[in-house]
Amino acid sequence: MTETTLASPEVQAEAALFLALEAELIDDRRYAEWLDVVTDDFVYTVPVPVTPDSPFAPHHDPEALLLDESKESIRHLWFRRLEADMHEFAWGENPPPQFRHFVTNVRARESGDPDELLVRSNVLLMGRRQSDQPRYVTAERFDTLRRTPAGLLLARRHAVLDQTVIDFPQPRVLL
Amino acid sequence: MADVDRDVTVPRRVWADGDVHKRELARIFRTCWQFVAHDSEIPEPGDYVTRRIGRDSVIVTRDETGQVRVLLNTCRHRGVPLCRADRGNTSHFRCSYHGWTYANTGELRGVTFQRDVYGKGGIDKNELGLFQAARVDSVYGLVFATWDPDAPALEDYLGPMRWYLHTVFGKFDQGLEVVGPPVRTMVRANWKPEGENLSGDGYHTFVTHQSAVELGLFASQDDLARMAAVAGPRFTGRTVHCGNGHTMRIQRMPLTVDAPAYFGYPREMWDEFDRNLSEPQREAQSCLSVGHGSIFPNMSFLENFKTNVDKQGDHARYIRVTLRYPLGPAMTEQLWFLLQPRHADAGWLRLSRLAYLRTNGPAGMFEVDDTENFVGITEAAAGDVAADLPIVLDGGRHHPPTPQEAGWPGDVADGDRTEKTIRAFHGRWQELMA
Numbered sequence: 376m377t378e379t380t381l382a383s384p385e386v387q388a389e390a391a392l393f394l395a396l397e398a399e400l401i402d403d404r405r406y407a408e409w410l411d412v413v414t415d416d417f418v419y420t421v422p423v424p425v426t427p428d429s430p431f432a433p434h435h436d437p438e439a440l441l442l443d444e445s446k447e448s449i450r451h452l453w454f455r456r457l458e459a460d461m462h463e464f465a466w467g468e469n470p471p472p473q474f475r476h477f478v479t480n481v482r483a484r485e486s487g488d489p490d491e492l493l494v495r496s497n498v499l500l501m502g503r504r505q506s507d508q509p510r511y512v513t514a515e516r517f518d519t520l521r522r523t524p525a526g527l528l529l530a531r532r533h534a535v536l537d538q539t540v541i542d543f544p545q546p547r548v549l550l
Numbered sequence: 551m552a553d554v555d556r557d558v559t560v561p562r563r564v565w566a567d568g569d570v571h572k573r574e575l576a577r578i579f580r581t582c583w584q585f586v587a588h589d590s591e592i593p594e595p596g597d598y599v600t601r602r603i604g605r606d607s608v609i610v611t612r613d614e615t616g617q618v619r620v621l622l623n624t625c626r627h628r629g630v631p632l633c634r635a636d637r638g639n640t641s642h643f644r645c646s647y648h649g650w651t652y653a654n655t656g657e658l659r660g661v662t663f664q665r666d667v668y669g670k671g672g673i674d675k676n677e678l679g680l681f682q683a684a685r686v687d688s689v690y691g692l693v694f695a696t697w698d699p700d701a702p703a704l705e706d707y708l709g710p711m712r713w714y715l716h717t718v719f720g721k722f723d724q725g726l727e728v729v730g731p732p733v734r735t736m737v738r739a740n741w742k743p744e745g746e747n748l749s750g751d752g753y754h755t756f757v758t759h760q761s762a763v764e765l766g767l768f769a770s771q772d773d774l775a776r777m778a779a780v781a782g783p784r785f786t787g788r789t790v791h792c793g794n795g796h797t798m799r800i801q802r803m804p805l806t807v808d809a810p811a812y813f814g815y816p817r818e819m820w821d822e823f824d825r826n827l828s829e830p831q832r833e834a835q836s837c838l839s840v841g842h843g844s845i846f847p848n849m850s851f852l853e854n855f856k857t858n859v860d861k862q863g864d865h866a867r868y869i870r871v872t873l874r875y876p877l878g879p880a881m882t883e884q885l886w887f888l889l890q891p892r893h894a895d896a897g898w899l900r901l902s903r904l905a906y907l908r909t910n911g912p913a914g915m916f917e918v919d920d921t922e923n924f925v926g927i928t929e930a931a932a933g934d935v936a937a938d939l940p941i942v943l944d945g946g947r948h949h950p951p952t953p954q955e956a957g958w959p960g961d962v963a964d965g966d967r968t969e970k971t972i973r974a975f976h977g978r979w980q981e982l983m984a
Contacts, residue, residue: 421913425731428638439730442913443904448860452908452915456761464760467918539636540883542736545921546913 382483382492390483390494390520393527398476398498401549406454410446414521414530417446421514421550424539435535441546453547472544475501483520491530492520498534504544513537514550558973558980563937565740565928570983571879577982578847579604581698583707585849585873586610586620588887589691590727596639596654599731602875602883603695608683609633610693613655614641620683620695621656632680636731643680656680690719691726692871694845710959711792711845714800716827717834718841718853718869719889723822726869726889729903733886733912739924740931741848741876742979744884747920748842748850748872750789750799750971753945758919766858767909769803769839773857773865777813778805778837785839787966788952792959795978797971798843800834803855810836814855814867816898819891830957838867843971846978848874852910859905866898868906880928886912943976945969 382390393412400409421442422435444453456465463469477499484493496516503509519531534550564570586601587610598611600623607623609632623631625645632643632652642659644651649662658675661668683695687704689712694704705712719726737744747754756763766773774780787801805811810832812820827835834841842852850872857865871887888906890899909916930936946968952958963970 423730423733426634426636428635428640436730440903440907441733441911443907445860448904448908452765452767452859455765456915461761461764464764465919466758467920467922540734540736541912545918546733546735547915547918548913 379484379486379493382485386492387481387483389527390492391478391481391496393520393529394478394481394494394496394518397529398478402475404457404471406457410450410454411525412528413446414523414528415446417530417532419444419449419532419534419549421534421536424536424541426539433535434537434539441536441541449549467545470505473501473503474548477501486519490522492522492527494518494520498550500543500548500550502544502548507544510543512541512543512550516550558943558976559940560943560976561938561940562927562931564931564976564979565742566879566931566937568879571876573983574876575604578979579876581696581701581982582847583685583687583694583696583701583704583845584847585692585845585871586695587618587693588726588728588871588889589618589688589693590725591637591731592618594639596641597637598633598640598654599637600633600635601873601885603683603697605875605877607631608695609643610695611654613653615655617655618686618688618693619654619656620686621652621654622681624681625650626658626678626680627661652680656682690715692719707794708796708845709793710790711794711796711798711843713831713959714790714792714798714834714843715851717831718851721823721826721831721835722819722891722893723826724891724893727892729888729890732873735884735886735912736877737882737884737921737924738880739882739921739928740879741874741882742975743924743927744872744874744882744920745844745848745850746972746975747924748852749797749844749975750842750966750968752787752789752799752801752966752968754923758923759916761919762909762915765915766862767856767915769855769857769865773863774803774805776863777803777865778807778811780804781806786964787839788958788962788964789946789949789966789968789970790843790958790960790962791971791974792961795846795975796844797974798841799966799968799971800841801839801966803837803839805837807837812867813837814865814902816895819894828957833956834958844975846975848876854905854910856905856909859908860901864901866902866905868902868910870906870910880932884912943969943973 423439424435480497482495486493499513501509514534514536517533521530592612595614609621627650630647651660656679658678684699686695781804789799791797840854844850852870855867869889873885875883949963949965952962
């Protein structure tokens with residue numbers, strides 16, 4: 376991530392509020408509304424975690440991905456089957472797992488493009504399967520927020536997991 | 551291979567019992583050949599990855615002569631692991647406790663302050679090399695190791711399974727490469743239910759994966775008609791037991807083709823498949839819908855054809871290997887490897903990768919639904935009454951043997967909604983555990 380200028384306090388607050396509301400839509404399972412706050416060219420990626428042998432290497436592979444999704448793939452392959460007519464057969468998500476996001480350390484930076492903000496944030500995600508005790512995973516998010524006539528929208532999310540062996544009710548999550 | 555159709559009674563305790571788990575470590579994981587890595591993960595001298603055989607941590611490394619070594623990851627001196635990263639490159643491993651240093655051949659090269667601590671002749675470095683696998687061998691880049699010096703040669707252990715591995719891994723001119731490091735997931739299930747499924751369970755697909763069917767990930771009649779003439783509504787399949795608990799299921803799309811058709815791969819690759827496969831092997835690959843199986847005990851492979859994964863009307867195949875470490879009766883770490891022919895067209899490589907990630911990848915839709923079954927099986931088996939209750943494993947006993955003329959080796963039957971492969975898995979498991 377190249378050094379860029381921090382956004383103004385007003386824009387910091389705007390970005391933090393956007394991320395809080397976006398998380399609320401996922402946690403409330405208001406999937407159709409969540410799709411309305413992401414751009415049509417939205418891309419969501421999560422790299423494969425790894426324990427490196429060098430102190431200068433990251434804790435993830437620079438190229439290999441665990442998740443690589445578009446707005447359409449999330450709409451069709453994640454959310455569609457959770458609708459009333461299909462949910463009975465979404466076996467792994469029936470009863471539905473519960474998720475809760477805690478979003479902190481929001482840092483909005485100018486991108487050079489007046490319509491786009493680069494926003495980094497930390498996220499703690501609680502996941503609960505059935506009556507199991509909740510489990511937790513943390514990650515850092517590298518988001519791009521875009522100003523559009525419809526307001527601020529999420530255009531890109533790259534989330535880096537803080538876990539080499541993924542121990543969560545399901546790895547198929549929006550971090 | 552006469553054990554396939556013998557009676558195999560499996561009580562549910564095999565999925566949850568602590569004593570069974572301990573016995574498995576001794577009887578199965580200390581003796582059987584097990585997959586540890588793919589050649590492409592360690593191409594250069596000094597390259598290593600850390601893995602497990604059973605619950606033991608091992609370093610899989612290519613030494614300076616190019617030989618692959620599987621070294622027990624614990625210092626001969628006082629037991630500290632020598633290697634703590636998932637992968638890297640080094641010619642030597644140095645212990646962090648007292649500094650004993652080993653070459654990547656496993657030989658002990660240096661003992662810190664040796665004369666001061668042990669005296670002259672007080673220690674024989676030749677006797678204190680790293681403990682290593684008795685045998686290491688590979689097929690199609692898949693590296694296997696065993697602790698058992700009396701184990702049969704890998705070739706003999708695999709038997710006819712090698713012929714089927716060739717159809718999946720041996721058809722590429724330049725082989726396959728693992729994409730990135732394997733994803734590692736912790737699953738609160740016994741290691742066997744997923745292995746049973748991947749051994750050849752064609753019965754669960756349209757129930758467990760009903761939403762995937764409805765969302766178009768399986769070729770519909772329309773999808774089929776866009777590829778070739780449709781022969782009928784029913785996908786057909788065969789299941790095979792190759793002895794030693796190695797099994798496979800091959801399901802074919804109902805298409806009529808004049809020549810072998812490897813749908814899901816770029817057309818420009820079809821010639822190399824024709825060249826690298828025998829005629830019966832081409833039949834096993836032509837119009838493949840899915841092929842999957844297991845190398846006993848804990849490695850499975852899957853070659854799957856999926857439709858409509860990124861854009862309406864697209865389709866691609868991908869090849870996956872999974873490996874399960876038995877960390878406890880109800881705790882399994884699974885490793886997920888995507889293998890790709892790196893010489894293929896870049897656009898196809900991307901589509902194939904997306905098809906994998908969104909379906910059978912560690913975060914794919916199929917895995918969300920499958921994993922729930924495996925975790926549930928394990929949880930239910932922990933009950934005292936449930937533990938004694940046998941499971942039903944009679945499916946497919948009436949399926950006719952595949953005619954000899956087909957040229958498919960092993961014990962093959964026509965029909966893929968079967969429990970044949972699961973009987974084979976548990977038959978072999980019981981032999982070893984007896």
